[in-house]
Amino acid sequence: MLSNRxxxxxxxxxxTRVPYWLxxxxxxxxxxxxxxxxxxxxxxxxxxxxxPNHGDFKxxxxxxxxxxxxxxxxxxxxxVVNRCAHRGALVxxxxxxxxxxxxxxxxxxxxxxEGDLRGVxxxxxxxxxxxxxxxxxxxxxGLQKLRIESFxxxxxxxFSPNTEPLPEYLGEEQCEQIARLMCKPVKILGFQRQIIHGxxxxxxxxxxxxxxxxxxxxxxxxxxxxxxxxxxxxxxxxSKRHSFLHNRHDPSNxxxxxxxxxxxxxxxxxxxxxxxxxRLEETSFLQYRDQYHDDLRVYIACIFPNAHYQQMxxxxxxxxxxxxxxxxxxVVWTVFGYEDDDEELxxxxxxxxxxxxxxxxxxxxxxxxxxxxxxxxxxEYEACAVxxxxxxxxxxxxxxxxxxxxxxxxxxxxYAQLMGIxxxxxxx
Numbered sequence: 055m056l057s058n059r060x061x062x063x064x065x066x067x068x069x070t071r072v073p074y075w076l077x078x079x080x081x082x083x084x085x086x087x088x089x090x091x092x093x094x095x096x097x098x099x100x101x102x103x104x105x106p107n108h109g110d111f112k113x114x115x116x117x118x119x120x121x122x123x124x125x126x127x128x129x130x131x132x133x134v135v136n137r138c139a140h141r142g143a144l145v146x147x148x149x150x151x152x153x154x155x156x157x158x159x160x161x162x163x164x165x166x167x168e169g170d171l172r173g174v175x176x177x178x179x180x181x182x183x184x185x186x187x188x189x190x191x192x193x194x195x196g197l198q199k200l201r202i203e204s205f206x207x208x209x210x211x212x213f214s215p216n217t218e219p220l221p222e223y224l225g226e227e228q229c230e231q232i233a234r235l236m237c238k239p240v241k242i243l244g245f246q247r248q249i250i251h252g253x254x255x256x257x258x259x260x261x262x263x264x265x266x267x268x269x270x271x272x273x274x275x276x277x278x279x280x281x282x283x284x285x286x287x288x289x290x291x292x293s294k295r296h297s298f299l300h301n302r303h304d305p306s307n308x309x310x311x312x313x314x315x316x317x318x319x320x321x322x323x324x325x326x327x328x329x330x331x332x333r334l335e336e337t338s339f340l341q342y343r344d345q346y347h348d349d350l351r352v353y354i355a356c357i358f359p360n361a362h363y364q365q366m367x368x369x370x371x372x373x374x375x376x377x378x379x380x381x382x383x384x385v386v387w388t389v390f391g392y393e394d395d396d397e398e399l400x401x402x403x404x405x406x407x408x409x410x411x412x413x414x415x416x417x418x419x420x421x422x423x424x425x426x427x428x429x430x431x432x433x434e435y436e437a438c439a440v441x442x443x444x445x446x447x448x449x450x451x452x453x454x455x456x457x458x459x460x461x462x463x464x465x466x467x468x469y470a471q472l473m474g475i476x477x478x479x480x481x482x
Contacts, residue, residue: 060470060477068481069466070446071438074431077253083380089473090359091117091377094217096203096210096224098361098374099123101388103207103240105131109152109167114386115376116211121200122146122156123209124167133202133211134169139195156197169197205229206236208363208372224357225291231298231355234346235363235370239393243404246387246411252424254360254383255469257375260420261356262297262461264288265443270419285349287454294449294464294482295358300350301456339405342367356461358468366416368399369406381428387411441466449481 065071076082091097097116100123104112111124113136120136122145138145138158145158145165155172157164164173171192179185200211203220210220221229250257260266264286286301334340342351345368354364362373370391376384387410391403410417444450444458449467453460463481470476 060475060480063475064470064477064480065438066446067477067479068447068449069463069470070440070442072441072466073438074434077255077428078380078432078434080380083253083377085473086377087117087119090469092119092213093472094212094214095359095472096212096217096220096357097359098357098372099133099202099209099211100374101207101240101242101372101390102131102204102209103242103390104150104388107152109154110150111146111153111156111167112150113146113148114374116200116213117377118379119213120144121211122197123202123211124156126167131202131204131209132168133200134165134197135200137197138163139171139197145197165197169199171196206232207240208232208236208361210361225293225296227289227291227298228296228355228357231353232363235365237346240390241393241395241400243389243391243400244407245389246407248385248412248421249378249382250385250421250424251382252421252428253380254375254377255465256424256427257383257385257420258356258359258465259462260424261354261362261373262288262299262465263459264299264456264461265459267456270423284456286456287452288456288458288461289453290449290451290461290464292451293468294451295468297356297461297464298353299355299456299461300353339402339408340367341402343399343402356465358465364410366409367406368402369409370403371407371410381432447481 063073063076065073099114099116099121100112104110105123105125108125108127111122113120113122115121122134122136124132124134126132136145137143138160140158140161140163143158143160145156147159155164155166162173162175163171166172174186176184177186200213201215201217202209202211204210205220205224217223224232284301286299289298289300290296350365352366354362356362360375362375364371364373369389371387371389374386374388376386378384389403389407389410391400395403409415412418412421441459441462444453444455444460449460449463467480467482470480471482
């Protein structure tokens, strides 16, 4: 066990040094499943728009635990573990469906949408022989029920009875930003899925890291979507577990395609980076339709431990991260718009979905880097990552620049707290 080993694990109490073995150790991974994903956190599992009608259900995962989300007759949501109480088989194998009950294919044990056992074939045997003992009680053999709450159409579940109500867990800043994006009824436009052969925590770092964005992603800097010279910064909630990375509109970059701007070009040129590394034959999908009457064009919000939601121009999406062992994870992008979008705006959102996903113009490099990290660090038990951009010491919640890694340190602070491995006097 790792408890009481925090001072030995962390070379720096402010999480500016992160041991590489935390990304590869199998025992660490097993403990994460219990302490984090089954711990006192809310795990994002999808949008209510995916299960709009009575009987609609979807299957997904919390950590590596399979679950079922169902819409009940009275409109409420129900969440259960997708594992038969009889012999442990998957009850539902479909990704989506509609039904009045859930029935296991193995021995046909049947459950209500809320997870109560309602039917056992040959309960009394045949011709007075076999069957269940008379002491068997249906109420003791239902599917494991989970707490489920929704905020502005985003669904979350928790295994823990001690997790605070969802709005408290999200905090004021996240509630405000979710409300901004989920401001009216949404329409699902599609999904993208990807398996990345790296540890799930690399992805959590990556999406909290503004420093790499315009250095790794040529598309960002070339077309002006995200440059370090644009207004923007990072924000963490008071608990430091959630973060918000934003890039505000620069009036000098008002055209759809931007190759100029002396300040930006000079800033990148001084680092050996050209701002004109890629070209597009068709640039119409770089347009922007303002719906929020503010200057936010690109931002990504991270909700500990597995959720991300994003606006990139008019492309709106959420990301659910699902761990698949110590050295792999799955990402599910859910692309959406609003029910009252006109045809032109709906088409623009679909075209801008090319920003994201496995071959996304600003996503594909992340997977390549993460997989290279996993392979190079596989047997490293001594060295540490250096996480000092933005300064050392206190983990500040508001930072008005994008050359910082402070949200990454906020993630590790929350991680260490849940895993019971905080160093004495460590930053929170």
